[in-house]
Amino acid sequence: MNKEIILFAMTKINHHFQKLSKEDLFQEIEKRVAAYKEKASTPHLLNLSVGDPAGPLCPSVIDALTAASKELGDKNTFRGYGPSNGYLFLREKIAQNEYKNISADEIFISDGASSDISNLQEIFSIDNRLAIPDPSYPAYVDVNVMAGRTRPLLKTGKYGGITYLPCTEENNFQPEIPNAQVDLIYLSSPCNPTGVALTKETLTEWVNYAKKNHAVILFDGTYESFITSTAPRSIYEIEGAKQVAIEVRSFSKSAGFTGLRCGYTVIPHELKVQDAGAIHSLHALWKRRLETKSNGVSYPVQKAAAALFTVEGKKEMKEMIATYQERAKTLLEGLKSLGYTVYGGVDSPYIWCKTPPKIHSWEFFNFLLENTHIISIPGVGFGMGGDGYIRLSAFAEPVIESLTRIKNLA
Helix, strand or coil: CCCCCCCCCCCCCCHHHHHCCCCCHHHHHHHHHHHHHHHCCCCCCEECCCCCCCCCCCHHHHHHHHHHHHHHCCCCCCCCCCCCCCCHHHHHHHHHHHCCCCCHHHEEEECCHHHHHHHHHHHCCCCCCEEEEECCCCHHHHHHHHHCCCCCECCCCCECCEEEEECCCCCCCCCCCCCCCCCEEEEECCCCCCCCCCCHHHHHHHHHHHHHHCCEEEEECCCHHHCCCCCCCCHHHCCCHHHCEEEEEECHHHHCCCCCCCEEEECCCCCEEEECCEEEEHHHHHHHHHHHHCCCCCHHHHHHHHHCCCHHHHHHHHHHHHHHHHHHHHHHHHHHHCCCCEEECCCCCEEEEECCCCCCHHHHHHHHHHHHCEECEEHHHHCHHHCCEEEEECCCCCHHHHHHHHHCCC
């Protein structure tokens, strides 16, 4: 009997990938939902899990996309490769409308915040000590695991080599300065998943810490357009932040660009680090990376993003955001009236809902799925500090029906 001989190539893989869980959070949710559909004949499932705007794109965006596409179909206006850091017309619009102290030259256009927040770690040594809020967007941890900045996963469910910053009810979900010294700090405001924005006092403490310890803050401002409180919308509202912080933003949530893909990153010229006795500009390093690894975001998409800063575009985007804000308010107040302890929903489209006593996140996820046919996200998927919570999204339309189904549980 012939035995098949399997030959293995001598090529080596990045072994740090083996530290990751086999499936990410959203794949696990999809698998559980699919398994539930197979075993049960259910009414329409209500999906309150995804942070994907329901759309459609606003008219100004469609008009700009159409016009730009036609330009590419005319030999007199055709364009090929664009600048790797983005067209000046969009960078100038962002600088003029979104910032008071940032120049167009300090802005880099990208295909979205998720890409940039993940790729920025490439310009830093793997020897840097990390500080990451717990809970937080899973990519903050995963991309650093892939890069080799962490030790293997511990029995606690956390990775060695990361200083976790607990965000709890007790500290109002504001990450506190750690006792240990760290080099690279991930912060987001409003935070995904808690939906809570960082106060000016919190951000000031972190900027001062970074200046004192020569650390760099990677600030995720993906949801800044949803802020309605007095919380800062940009870390650059804090004095001295341009010397220590990189800010990432996106049009995905504010204008429904999850399908178009466009965002931007701000790296001030003042932000420099000292390494091996030399001073290095992070702006220059990131620019050099893009020149090698990126051909930029497409011209029609950048024209569409620029249209958001016209009078009509601003009005349309404001109306879109207001729709999601109203849903978040309805969901927040509705859950409160049903006796749930909830956070977020004021400065964010997300509701951070506490599970009943002694019930873990996945248990409550399963309970809601089986008894109300609502899909949520278990808080533990955002870190061990998220266990005992679920995240609900106000981007989905069926907020009222969801509340009715939850109310009928009683």
